[in-house]
Amino acid sequence: MKILVIEDNPRMASAIQKGLNAAGHVCDMCISGREGEEQASTGEYDAVVLDVMLQDHDGIDLCRNLRRREVRTPILMLTALSGTKDKIAGLDAGADDYLGKPFDFEELVARLRALTRRVTDLDSALLRYGDMEIDMPRRRVTRQGKYIELTNKQFVLLEYLIRNPDRVLSRAVLGQNVWDMNFDPFSNVIDVHIAALRKKVDRPFDKPLIHTIMGVGYMFSSQPPQGSSADDSDLEQN
């Protein structure tokens, strides 16, 4: 899941980022309201964590602006005061949820999950596709019952693949959803990571799940793309 954090206290910001990364999310930071508003309006995030107290820009205003601009990304507001007044003002401005500082970090993660439940379908703890299973809380991947150890990035990438199966995913899309805003579209990082994933996830097994679609991207599927055997119904070329 990709989350934007708008928070101008650098310590707090960086703490939140680390925590969300550890929870398996991709996370961009904006340290000013202006920057944050622009970034949020790209619509590329699954959720926004927004501090109400910002130097350059009131969080409430920022929230209202975004909604006026038809940005529908779920917004979770962070307030210093847990007074009901602030809460109402925030929800009124279009925030979806609200958390008073100081807050319980697990609660932040839980609420983000709740906010994006629609997006993430059921927030099933178990992702499954074919003979592959990902146990999210245990952070464990198995295929045919065998454990597969992955690094953090590999795990996030595989999670994205398994959540978007049977669909061609361009490098641009993968870069946008699995990497943060510093992603360089000219590098071949994605290829390298796909290769690493394949080595662990596909090579030891008979049936590959990760397929290359030349000139387009990759596809995660138990069915190889383009019927290899029987019919090759005509595809439009361009």
Added chain:
Amino acid sequence: MKILVIEDNPRMASAIQKGLNAAGHVCDMCISGREGEEQASTGEYDAVVLDVMLQDHDGIDLCRNLRRREVRTPILMLTALSGTKDKIAGLDAGADDYLGKPFDFEELVARLRALTRRVTDLDSALLRYGDMEIDMPRRRVTRQGKYIELTNKQFVLLEYLIRNPDRVLSRAVLGQNVWDMNFDPFSNVIDVHIAALRKKVDRPFDKPLIHTIMGVGYMFSSQPPQGSSADDSDLEQN
């Protein structure tokens, strides 16, 4: 267990904190009602100890407010008077138990344990995981029958680990649950304590129980997150 104490008499507050620490609990203090109410509403505590007599805020009111805000954390009230009137007023406001000052410290600990019995599952006196055993009342840890001596913090940390096994615990989560509110997310205290624990709990034995998940946190488990069960032939990582 994490407990919030709301008490504006500094001597009393510090005495309670020390005592609860000694009983193996993590303990945050609030010296004013306002502050206490905010803190309590984070939902991060297993119980709240609340003095009825506060300068800025009546304890009874505070309790009622919390309940109105749907905070369900067990609350134990401390009253100067042991009159029945106060007791009834407190329980009426939503407190779960009540203790008249002066009180026997062991009674406070016992009542807190009773209040949180549901939370802590059965308040099992014996925690067990694999060949490790923690005898809570005696505060003793053994592995393969051998006693292991731990400092207080090490003990509390290990207790948290053994109560949350087979789950990846991020530093943020550990910091929140094993340290008090002054925890600094940028320090490496956790790493240092984990190292100390490992030296006593893992190094002398063949099978490590504490595993590092790089970029994420730690996991307490007898099943290492790695190691494909089949072959371990090639040592290529990545």
Added chain:
DNA sequence: AGCGATGCTAAAATGGTTCTGAAAACGCGT
């Protein structure tokens, strides 16, 4: 078959995270 474009992969470079031992700060009991 040949060619250029595209994808793959090993290995080096980079950058970041974790570990460790020692010193400093703190807290407790005397």
Added chain:
DNA sequence: ACGCGTTTTCAGAACCATTTTAGCATCGCT
């Protein structure tokens, strides 16, 4: 106030993940 044990900070080392690089393999088209 002093000394002792615990907890925290710090800095360097070791370790690991990620990215870059560069050469090779493969694909699709002519």
